[in-house]
Amino acid sequence: MVSLNPEQLLRYKNQLTLPSMSPQAQLKLLSGSALILGLDGTGSSVAKHLAKAGIGQIGLVDSKERCESAISELCTLNPDVKVVGHSLDFDSHNAESVIGEYDVIVDSLADWQSKLLASDVSMHLDKSLVHGGLFGFSCQVYAMVPGRSACLRCVLPLVGLEDVPMEKLSADFAPTVEIAAAMQASAVIRLIAGLGGIGGASLIQFDARTLETSVIRELSARADCPDCGRS
Numbered sequence: 001m002v003s004l005n006p007e008q009l010l011r012y013k014n015q016l017t018l019p020s021m022s023p024q025a026q027l028k029l030l031s032g033s034a035l036i037l038g039l040d041g042t043g044s045s046v047a048k049h050l051a052k053a054g055i056g057q058i059g060l061v062d063s064k065e066r067c068e069s070a071i072s073e074l075c076t077l078n079p080d081v082k083v084v085g086h087s088l089d090f091d092s093h094n095a096e097s098v099i100g101e102y103d104v105i106v107d108s109l110a111d112w113q114s115k116l117l118a119s120d121v122s123m124h125l126d127k128s129l130v131h132g133g134l135f136g137f138s139c140q141v142y143a144m145v146p147g148r149s150a151c152l153r154c155v156l157p158l159v160g161l162e163d164v165p166m167e168k169l170s171a172d173f174a175p176t177v178e179i180a181a182a183m184q185a186s187a188v189i190r191l192i193a194g195l196g197g198i199g200g201a202s203l204i205q206f207d208a209r210t211l212e213t214s215v216i217r218e219l220s221a222r223a224d225c226p227d228c229g230r231s
């Protein structure tokens with residue numbers, strides 16, 4: 001039976017004191033993988049959280065320069081982690097092959113058409129996707145689990161985003177980016193380690209102007225949708 005070696009027991013000793021974070025859960029993280037779509041926005045911060053937590057393989061989709069710089073930083077954070085750069089423009093030609101290699105997908109894309117493509121392909125390949133959306137001071141995070149969750153196409157009208165913004169009206173507030181990244185990383189870690197708590201039917205919104213969060217619930221798969229209803 002595989003177990004944590006003495007170096008790993010030392011490296012993860014704080015994390016291992018958390019409720020339900022057993023050595024078995026840590027081993028699941030070490031044998032798990034996550035793909036980060038886009039290093040702008042929340043992506044680079046999510047990657048750091050995942051590397052520190054010991055996700056065994058982290059894939060990065062962005063330009064060659066950004067991937068290379070992130071790879072050297074992440075590898076110094078945790079030598080247990082293998083980081084793979086996919087320097088490509090994420091589109092319908094490469095989405096299936098790159099998403100297909102990983103357990104959980106992180107949406108840190110800026111463009112809403114690409115976000116919808118990531119949702120479609122993740123649903124099709126039965127991969128959980130942790131969506132992050134940034135809107136200046138506010139953000140939203142949604143963990144989409146095939147078989148349980150509505151797809152992103154079904155969710156957007158329910159959260160008042162029928163007409164997804166084609167371009168950003170403002171920059172994103174840096175602390176909001178970090179909060180969204182931390183929420184996304186938490187969802188990825190819980191999904192891969194099998195810690196529970198991610199029901200897949202709730203979207204969290206946070207507004208840094210008021211420090212208020214709201215939760216939109218009951219975002220279950222819709223039987224009439226060809227994407228989320230299929231599974």
Ligand SMILES: [Zn+2]
Nearest residue numbers: 151154225228
């Ligand atoms: Zn749907």
